[in-house]
Amino acid sequence: xxxxxxxxxxxxxxxxxxxxxxxxxxxxxxxxxxxxxxxxxxxxxxxxxxxxxxxxxxxxxxxxxxxxxxxxxxxxxxxxxxxxxxxxxxxxxxxxxxxxxxxxxxxxxxxxxxxxxxxxxxxxxxxxxxxxxxxxxxxxxxxxxxxxxxxxxxxxxxxxxxxxxxxxxxxxxxxxxxxxxxxxxxxxxxxxxxxxxxxxxxxxxxxxxxxxxxxxxxxxxxxxxxxxxxxxxxxxxxxxxxxxxxxxxxxxxxxxxxxxxxxxxxxxxxxxxxxxxxx
Amino acid sequence: xxxxxxxxxxxxxxxxxxxxxxxxxxxxxxxxxxxxxxxxxxxxxxxxxxxxxxxxxxxxxxxxxxxxxxxxxxxxxxxxxxxxxxxxxxxxxxxxxxxxxxxxxxxxxxxxxxxxxxxxxxxxxxxxxxxxxxxxxxxxxxxxxxxxxxxxxxxxxxxxxxxxxxxxxxxxxxxxxxxxxxxxxxxxxxxxxxxxxxxxxxxxxxxxxxxxxxxxxxxxxxxxxxxxxxxxxxxxxxxxxxxxxxxxxxxxxxxxxxxxxxxxxxxxxxxxxxxxxxx
Numbered sequence: 291x292x293x294x295x296x297x298x299x300x301x302x303x304x305x306x307x308x309x310x311x312x313x314x315x316x317x318x319x320x321x322x323x324x325x326x327x328x329x330x331x332x333x334x335x336x337x338x339x340x341x342x343x344x345x346x347x348x349x350x351x352x353x354x355x356x357x358x359x360x361x362x363x364x365x366x367x368x369x370x371x372x373x374x375x376x377x378x379x380x381x382x383x384x385x386x387x388x389x390x391x392x393x394x395x396x397x398x399x400x401x402x403x404x405x406x407x408x409x410x411x412x413x414x415x416x417x418x419x420x421x422x423x424x425x426x427x428x429x430x431x432x433x434x435x436x437x438x439x440x441x442x443x444x445x446x447x448x449x450x451x452x453x454x455x456x457x458x459x460x461x462x463x464x465x466x467x468x469x470x471x472x473x474x475x476x477x478x479x480x481x482x483x484x485x486x487x488x489x490x491x492x493x494x495x496x497x498x499x500x501x502x503x504x505x506x507x508x509x510x511x512x513x514x515x516x517x518x519x520x521x522x523x524x525x526x527x528x529x530x531x532x533x534x535x536x537x538x539x540x541x542x543x544x545x546x547x548x549x550x551x552x553x554x555x556x557x558x559x560x561x562x563x564x565x566x567x568x569x
Numbered sequence: 570x571x572x573x574x575x576x577x578x579x580x581x582x583x584x585x586x587x588x589x590x591x592x593x594x595x596x597x598x599x600x601x602x603x604x605x606x607x608x609x610x611x612x613x614x615x616x617x618x619x620x621x622x623x624x625x626x627x628x629x630x631x632x633x634x635x636x637x638x639x640x641x642x643x644x645x646x647x648x649x650x651x652x653x654x655x656x657x658x659x660x661x662x663x664x665x666x667x668x669x670x671x672x673x674x675x676x677x678x679x680x681x682x683x684x685x686x687x688x689x690x691x692x693x694x695x696x697x698x699x700x701x702x703x704x705x706x707x708x709x710x711x712x713x714x715x716x717x718x719x720x721x722x723x724x725x726x727x728x729x730x731x732x733x734x735x736x737x738x739x740x741x742x743x744x745x746x747x748x749x750x751x752x753x754x755x756x757x758x759x760x761x762x763x764x765x766x767x768x769x770x771x772x773x774x775x776x777x778x779x780x781x782x783x784x785x786x787x788x789x790x791x792x793x794x795x796x797x798x799x800x801x802x803x804x805x806x807x808x809x810x811x812x813x814x815x816x817x818x819x820x821x822x823x824x825x826x827x828x829x830x831x832x833x834x835x836x837x838x839x840x841x842x843x844x845x846x847x848x
Binding site for chain 1: 683730738743746749751756757758759760761766768776782784786789790791796799814820838840846847
């Protein structure tokens with residue numbers, strides 16, 4: 291197949307590597323000349339251009355820009371595409387993206403390869419990034435069945451595990467396991483910093499070890515990414531946060547009222563059930 | 570010095586190893602014959618007994634039992650000790666322990682070596698467990714100065730970093746960095762499990778990766794230990810939980826009201842300040 295990739299950072303670059311290894315011809319697009327050159331040097335793409343000319347003949351385009359640029363990118367390329375071309379994206383929130391983009395282009399299939407590293411930019415792309423990772427495809431009733439199948443086959447060729455669900459189901463699931471953890475973890479750091487006894491704060495900073503380190507990790511991540519999750523996945527994240535607040539209030543109540551058996555039952559349940567989330 | 574250690578699990582056993590390496594003579598006490606034998610085989614102690622006879626001549630006794638057995642252990646041994654003997658403990662909460670034990674024994678010094686592994690029991694003890702870890706000593710106004718100094722020297726000989734603070738300061742600091750994380754992490758798991766859409770719950774379990782894994786880790790730990798933290802450190806933990814709830818409500822409000830700049834400022838602050846807790 292002829293495959294276009296717009297945005298040659300971690301996800302776009304890694305897709306390029308693997309799709310070329312599968313025998314496809316990859317046409318990269320970047321805004322920067324130097325990125326285009328480097329993409330060819332690194333072997334991420336067969337060709338790289340700063341305009342959309344090369345997309346005229348491709349079968350599918352992967353939009354691998356930041357989430358807030360996906361819609362405008364689709365808008366900008368559709369005049370250059372052949373009508374059969376599939377457009378897909380790799381954004382980590384799906385409902386608003388799919389809603390808007392399928393209005394622009396009938397043959398749009400939302401996708402979310404759930405793999406990553408802490409790196410970004412043209413040097414970040416790596417081989418086998420998607421191996422054994424979930425690749426979520428989020429069609430709607432309007433999405434052409436054949437296009438879903440084509441994307442599914444490509445995702446499988448990356449050795450990803452493919453999941454197909456609605457954009458709303460995807461967004462609620464990632465709210466629980468990705469976006470909610472960021473907010474509760476950031477709140478942990480922020481509430482510690484609110485300790486008014488300076489001695490206690492300094493002791494807390496000195497005593498903190500692996501428990502605090504792990505629980506606070508995602509709350510110490512990229513702020514812009516955190517805001518984007520909240521902005522794009524506001525509804526599902528708020529639903530998760532409100533359920534979480536209720537759960538937290540139950541824990542506080544158990545401790546206030548010394549309901550130790552009830553607290554132990556809860557902690558026994560969380561200990562047992564955590565394994566279902568850990569692979 | 571002659572040193573007694575009651576309880577030969579992870580902490581007691583590891584103390585035995587290192588204190589013997591420093592040239593001290595270590596007298597272990599355990600309730601079980603087989604544990605006594607194994608402690609000698611492993612080289613954790615010089616002698617091991619099921620009664621308190623051997624403690625008659627020791628200079629200092631480390632109580633390394635679970636936290637809910639510290640007070641009764643002190644009560645049980647004091648008739649067998651010489652009046653100059655220092656008693657110290659290794660409990661992870663200090664205020665109630667120190668309050669009660671110093672009423673039984675003037676020469677009591679509260680302590681908390683903040684090191685550990687997931688292991689427990691007689692096979693868990695290991696050399697150099699306390700190296701570079703905090704060893705917190707929590708005297709009160711009544712604690713004999715010379716006894717503090719002796720414990721401090723012993724802790725330094727384990728290559729620990731010694732901190733001296735009040736029992737209350739210790740408890741509030743560990744509430745922030747150890748006990749609060751357990752409760753918020755368990756609440757994360759419990760709130761996810763409350764998702765009523767079965768499809769979404771299963772997707773969440775399938776999609777969960779390192780972010781969820783890290784944030785949920787301490788909430789999936791030993792339930793009895795979690796309850797004991799809450800029970801013994803109730804006051805400080807509740808103070809931390811209430812401050813945390815307020816912070817969480819601010820985050821929810823920012824997201825509800827689309828205050829993205831304010832959310833970004835918060836996440837920028839937590840990203841920058843987290844490093845003060847990570848060593």
